[in-house]
Amino acid sequence: MSQDDLTPERMVPSMGMPSNTDRPGRSTPPTRPAGGALALALLLALIAIIGVGYVAWRQWQLLHINAKALTTTATLEQRVNAMEHTLSGTTSQSSVLLQRLNDADEVNRSLREELLSQDQRVRDLEEAVGKLSEKTLSGQDAMRLDETEALLRMGAERYNLFHDAQGAAQAFALASQTLAGVTDDAFNGVRQSIDAEHEALVKSQTADPEQLLDSVMALRNDLPTWPLKPLDEPTTQASTSVWARFRRALYSVIQIHRDNGAPVDIADARIARELVALDLAQAQAGLLAWDNDASAAALKRADAGLDAQFDPQSPALQQAHQRIATLLTQLKPAIPVKLGAALGELRNLRAVHALKPSPDTAAPSNGAKP
Secondary structure (H helix, E strand, O other), rough: OOOOOOHHHHHHHHHHHOOOOOOOOOOOOOOOOOOOHHHHHHHHHHHHHHHHHHHHHHHHHHHHHHHHHHHHHHHHHHHHHHHHHHHHHHHHHHHHHHHHHHHHHHHHHHHHHHHHHHHHHHHHHHHHHHHHHHHHHHHHHHHHHHHHHHHHHHHHHHHHHHOOOOHHHHHHHHHHHHHOOOOHHHHHHHHHHHHHHHHHHHHOOOHHHHHHHHHOOOOOHHHHHHOOOOHHHHOOOOOOHHHHHHHHHHHOOOOOOOOOOOHHOOHHHHHHHHHHHHHHHHHHHHHHOOOOOHHHHHHHHHHHHHHHEEEOHHHHHHHHHHHHHHHHHHHHOOOOOOOHHHHHHHHHHHHHHHHHHHHHHHHHHHHHOO
């Protein structure tokens, strides 16, 4: 549309205005330009269109924003619901964990109380075991002291009755070993006394009885091999002279022997060997009976019998004399040992310890009120 189209002439018919022919008597007023109104109308229309478009655009934008907001709100609502659900689950888990913690605290408290009670029980048990061990040690000490006293009595009686210094020394050695196991140091002096008596018994020992018996038995076994004196044996040398033949002829009828002052009943070789064997057997019996004097007397008789009836020039017989002399030397009586001091000291010390109050009886007396 141009400015030429907007002329008054064209605008009047279009607006339905009456023409000049219809108003003959009225003068024609001066025409005013209508372009400004039209422009204003167009401007207003354009503004209205722009406003409507803007409103429509804003409405569309609001609708779109509302849709997005609704979608976002729904999403947020879902998230909030999920968070609420998660939070409720977390709350329930927290309550469960709190309940478990409370239960664990109760269990720990009960365990602590049980541990305290167990600790007290262990302490009581240790005290009971300590007291029991003390009683056991005291009982063991009493048993060892009884055994020591019995060994000392046995050793002393063995020495006094049988003069068995070796057996008595063994008994005293066992007594010393037994007394060493006693925990009380007060008995160390008694042990020293026992050791002193043991050394005295060892020094007083003559020889081992079994060795002496073996030596005497060896003499008895060698007795049949020892030769008798040559005068008691017939002449066995072969001779072809007349006198030798005459002597052999008379020997079957008449036998002449030299007895050297010995009785007739011991002239026979068998009787002489049996008498010496009997003396050696008596020596063995004396050794078995712990009678050294009887054994020495029997050995002396056997030695005298060997001198009287057996060949003194024989090396075996000379060795037998030496063996008998060695046995007589070993059977010499030793210096007697005085026993009993250690036993008396042990009894006195045990009597003194028996008068002392025990710790179990002394503790209540100290804590008792008058």
